[in-house]
Amino acid sequence: MRPIDLRSDTVTQPTPAMRKAMAxxxxxxxxxxxxxxxxxxxxLAAEMLGFETGLFMxxxxxxxxxxxxxxxKRGQEVIAPKGAHIYEYEPGSLAVLSGGTIRLVExxxxxxxxxxxxxxIHTSVHQAPTGLIALENTHNYAGGTVVPLEAQQAIQRVxxxxxxxxxxxxARLFNAAVALQRSPQEVARGFTTVSIxxxxxxxxxxxxxxxMPQAYRAEAWRYxxxxxxxxxxxxxxxxxxxxxxxxxxQHLKRDHQMARALAEGLLKLHLEVDLQAVQTNMVxxxxxxxPTFTQRLRALGVLANPMAHNRVRFVTHRDLHDEDIxxxxxxxxxxxQIA
Ligand code: TLP
Numbered sequence: 001m002r003p004i005d006l007r008s009d010t011v012t013q014p015t016p017a018m019r020k021a022m023a024x025x026x027x028x029x030x031x032x033x034x035x036x037x038x039x040x041x042x043x044l045a046a047e048m049l050g051f052e053t054g055l056f057m058x059x060x061x062x063x064x065x066x067x068x069x070x071x072x073k074r075g076q077e078v079i080a081p082k083g084a085h086i087y088e089y090e091p092g093s094l095a096v097l098s099g100g101t102i103r104l105v106e107x108x109x110x111x112x113x114x115x116x117x118x119x120x121i122h123t124s125v126h127q128a129p130t131g132l133i134a135l136e137n138t139h140n141y142a143g144g145t146v147v148p149l150e151a152q153q154a155i156q157r158v159x160x161x162x163x164x165x166x167x168x169x170x171a172r173l174f175n176a177a178v179a180l181q182r183s184p185q186e187v188a189r190g191f192t193t194v195s196i197x198x199x200x201x202x203x204x205x206x207x208x209x210x211x212m213p214q215a216y217r218a219e220a221w222r223y224x225x226x227x228x229x230x231x232x233x234x235x236x237x238x239x240x241x242x243x244x245x246x247x248x249x250q251h252l253k254r255d256h257q258m259a260r261a262l263a264e265g266l267l268k269l270h271l272e273v274d275l276q277a278v279q280t281n282m283v284x285x286x287x288x289x290x291p292t293f294t295q296r297l298r299a300l301g302v303l304a305n306p307m308a309h310n311r312v313r314f315v316t317h318r319d320l321h322d323e324d325i326x327x328x329x330x331x332x333x334x335x336x337q338i339a
Contacts (some may be wrong), residue, residue, distance in 0.1 A: 059127065085136060135166070258281070
């Protein structure tokens with residue numbers, strides 16, 4: 001039985017074209033800035049997203065953490081939407097690497113109220129001073145939900161008025177762009193720094209980029225080295241990344257349609273799903289004892305992640321076959337019958 005892997009879009013395998021490009025990549029030592037393929041990838045990403053420069057790193061966690069290191073002084077606070085990846089899934093990295101703290105604001109569907117963000121800004125000597133305002137688009141924990149551009153702009157305005165920089169965790173920025181029918185550049189616009197991932201729905205095996213003003217690059221480079229992220233002949237990875245950036249986004253619409261079909265099927269099985277949150281390639285269902293349920297599902301050939309004790313996440317991606325969603329729904333129905 002072929003398992004249907006809905007744990008994440010990170011499970012996507014490099015395509016044959018990516019593997020060929022990797023094998024043939026022109027490479028150099030990237031720690032000397034001499035890898036032509038990495039340099040091309042960084043230039044293309046910067047151009048596509050409207051930034052002066054981009055820096056290639058092994059993971060989205062590292063690009064986010066380097067951004068936090070750039071923006072925060074020790075003891076400063078970042079304001080972020082509840083459920084933010086930088087808080088939930090980057091294991092204490094903020095505290096260890098930047099010596100910072102975090103203030104989470106309520107964010108239904110990943111969208112904080114700009115006035116709540118304004119109210120969360122600290123200036124008093126009794127409180128950790130705010131150093132950064134962060135957003136996530138799409139917002140993973142809220143359901144892969146899209147933050148509308150007007151909401152981003154309203155929060156950017158609050159930051160500007162307070163003299164604060166902004167960072168966007170755009171691990172799935174291209175999903176947001178597809179859902180909004182706007183260009184990736186429009187989604188990235190107005191942030192001081194943006195991180196994007198090539199290794200999720202876009203299909204590259206490894207790789208993320210931090211987009212930023214040129215003035216930040218030398219320090220970002222130093223932090224990447226400090227974290228052990230100087231990767232030498234990284235062109236073999238960047239070669240796959242170039243294909244992901246150029247050809248990956250066109251597959252995302254199908255991913256989103258599959259998620260919709262899955263969500264509607266789960267509702268028919270009487271699982272609790274907030275259809276309004278199903279906007280891109282994720283579906284969260286409320287299930288009691290989620291870890292036990294996902295174990296049962298695994299035995300039936302469907303892999304999914306329990307994201308809380310009562311919440312299961314299903315993620316669609318380009319490696320799924322057309323028949324996989326109906327097949328997964330059949331297997332989920334069986335798992336529910338055993339329960
Ligand atoms: N998220 C992973 C898990 O860590 C939850 C996933 O399967 O979704 N920002 C966002 C919004 C992310 O969802 C992720 C990955 C990252 C950053 C980190 O990327 P990597 O895994 O490359 O460090």
